Amino acid sequence: MSASDTIVAAASPPGRGAVGVVRVSGSLVPEVAMALLGTLPPPRVAHLADFQDGEGGTLDQGLALYFPAPHSFTGEDVLELQGHGGSVVIDLLLQRLLALGCRMARPGEFSERAFLNDKLDLAQAEGIADLIDASSQAAARAALRTLRGEFSARVAALEAGLKQLRIYVEAAIDFPDEEVDFLSDAQLQRRLQEVFAQFDALAAAARQGVVLNEGLKIVLVGAPNVGKSSLMNALAGDDVAIVTEVPGTTRDLLRQQIRIDGIAMNLVDTAGLRASEDRVEVEGIRRARQEMAQADHVLYVIEAASADPTPQQLAELPQGVPATLVFNKIDTLGRSAELIASVTLPRVYLSATGGQGLDLLRAHLKAAAGLSDADSGVFAARRRHLTALGEAREHVDAAARVLLNQRAFELFAEELRLAQQSLGAITGTFSSDDLLGAIFGSFCIGK
Numbered sequence: 001m002s003a004s005d006t007i008v009a010a011a012s013p014p015g016r017g018a019v020g021v022v023r024v025s026g027s028l029v030p031e032v033a034m035a036l037l038g039t040l041p042p043p044r045v046a047h048l049a050d051f052q053d054g055e056g057g058t059l060d061q062g063l064a065l066y067f068p069a070p071h072s073f074t075g076e077d078v079l080e081l082q083g084h085g086g087s088v089v090i091d092l093l094l095q096r097l098l099a100l101g102c103r104m105a106r107p108g109e110f111s112e113r114a115f116l117n118d119k120l121d122l123a124q125a126e127g128i129a130d131l132i133d134a135s136s137q138a139a140a141r142a143a144l145r146t147l148r149g150e151f152s153a154r155v156a157a158l159e160a161g162l163k164q165l166r167i168y169v170e171a172a173i174d175f176p177d178e179e180v181d182f183l184s185d186a187q188l189q190r191r192l193q194e195v196f197a198q199f200d201a202l203a204a205a206a207r208q209g210v211v212l213n214e215g216l217k218i219v220l221v222g223a224p225n226v227g228k229s230s231l232m233n234a235l236a237g238d239d240v241a242i243v244t245e246v247p248g249t250t251r252d253l254l255r256q257q258i259r260i261d262g263i264a265m266n267l268v269d270t271a272g273l274r275a276s277e278d279r280v281e282v283e284g285i286r287r288a289r290q291e292m293a294q295a296d297h298v299l300y301v302i303e304a305a306s307a308d309p310t311p312q313q314l315a316e317l318p319q320g321v322p323a324t325l326v327f328n329k330i331d332t333l334g335r336s337a338e339l340i341a342s343v344t345l346p347r348v349y350l351s352a353t354g355g356q357g358l359d360l361l362r363a364h365l366k367a368a369a370g371l372s373d374a375d376s377g378v379f380a381a382r383r384r385h386l387t388a389l390g391e392a393r394e395h396v397d398a399a400a401r402v403l404l405n406q407r408a409f410e411l412f413a414e415e416l417r418l419a420q421q422s423l424g425a426i427t428g429t430f431s432s433d434d435l436l437g438a439i440f441g442s443f444c445i446g447k
């Protein structure tokens with residue numbers, strides 16, 4: 001499969017519709033247009049034509065749009081055919097185009113070509129997929145901002161800041177006699193602080209973008225029988241998990257997506273944590289721990305009648321992941337529902353089966369998502385972007401350390417170079433074929 005192949009795919013969804021759109025991209029486009037339409041339509045003008053079957057017959061009648069390279073979505077010659085939206089009609093058209101030398105496009109291949117031809121960068125291409133997959137208006141608006149390059153522009157600003165810093169320090173390498181002056185230069189310190197502030201602001205914005213895009217991963221953990229599965233069912237409003245009075249009921253991870261005011265929450269129910277000899281249960285507990293470590297938020301469920309968890313029990317919670325203590329089964333105590341949010345480890349008192357306090361938990365989770373109500377300025381982002389930002393920041397951290405502690409200018413410059421490389425992974429300046437394959441492979445066909 002080469003990028004010089006001419007590719008074709010239906011751009012409209014399968015099934016019946018008023019209009020079916022087929023797109024062709026590549027160097028064969030003029031030839032294909034001549035054979036199919038009997039003419040090469042004027043550039044960028046809707047042209048009504050018969051789609052010819054090559055044996056004197058007509059497959060369909062519709063509009064043809066010709067976008068000559070490089071002024072097209074992919075940057076190549078593109079022909080867009082708008083025919084009638086029936087699956088047989090579209091199939092016939094695709095067969096004809098394949099017979100004319102085109103091949104079927106892989107998922108995301110049009111966008112991939114647009115990326116390879118510098119029509120958009122990687123973050124923008126991901127914005128396209130996120131716009132198509134958007135499950136709320138806020139998510140769609142955020143994806144559009146990314147598609148328009150707002151995220152990329154912020155990354156570019158950060159890259160420019162790093163470059164300035166590097167130039168500044170490279171001057172020091174070139175004029176070693178002035179080393180001391182450079183080091184004592186308060187400006188350098190100030191510049192470093194500015195870069196860190198830029199990093200933090202961008203990471204915070206990107207984190208909101210990830211939440212809008214992918215939702216929050218919320219993992220329910222706790223001892224057996226405390227009511228984790230009951231809580232999962234109550235939040236989901238459905239009997240997704242098996243509930244019994246037998247401790248150790250749940251072994252597999254159970255996943256269910258819910259929405260709280262449009263924000264996706266990906267709930268994961270897990271096996272109760274305890275020392276067990278049972279092989280199946282031990283594996284379940286291992287998975288529960290693994291899942292907990294990757295959570296955006298952990299709900300640590302305990303029974304309202306039991307004492308507060310011991311420091312030893314709390315030590316099981318992963319470092320750096322926000323957690324909430326959920327005191328379940330308040331109905332057995334006749335206690336009223338309550339949310340205590342303004343503490344390091346917030347508490348919710350509720351009853352999963354009775355329903356008291358569930359609204360408090362929902363409100364708490366929504367607040368934990370950290371999305372400001374006015375979503376202005378939020379752009380869609382993905383977890384891989386956050387990872388890349390984190391890596392880049394670590395390199396800048398390391399750069400600052402070697403400079404201030406060891407005066408090692410070469411190491412400093414090297415760390416900055418690595419930081420820039422990490423940032424480049426967001427927009428695709430530095431990206432492996434594997435990464436590109438994974439990203440574009442998740443797109444829909446025809447996009």
Ligand SMILES: Nc1nc2c(ncn2[C@@H]2O[C@H](COP(=O)(O)OP(=O)(O)OP(=O)(O)O)[C@@H](O)[C@H]2O)c(=O)[nH]1
Binds near residue numbers: 223250270272328
């Ligand atoms: N009274 C009362 N009982 C509850 C409540 N929530 C759960 N239960 C009961 O507690 C028992 C255990 O519930 P599960 O949801 O299976 O508990 P779990 O934490 O998932 O248990 P494992 O999967 O074994 O770890 C069941 O008999 C539930 O009906 C509640 O709010 N009030």
Ligand SMILES: [Mg+2]
Binds near residue numbers: 269
């Ligand atoms: Mg369970």
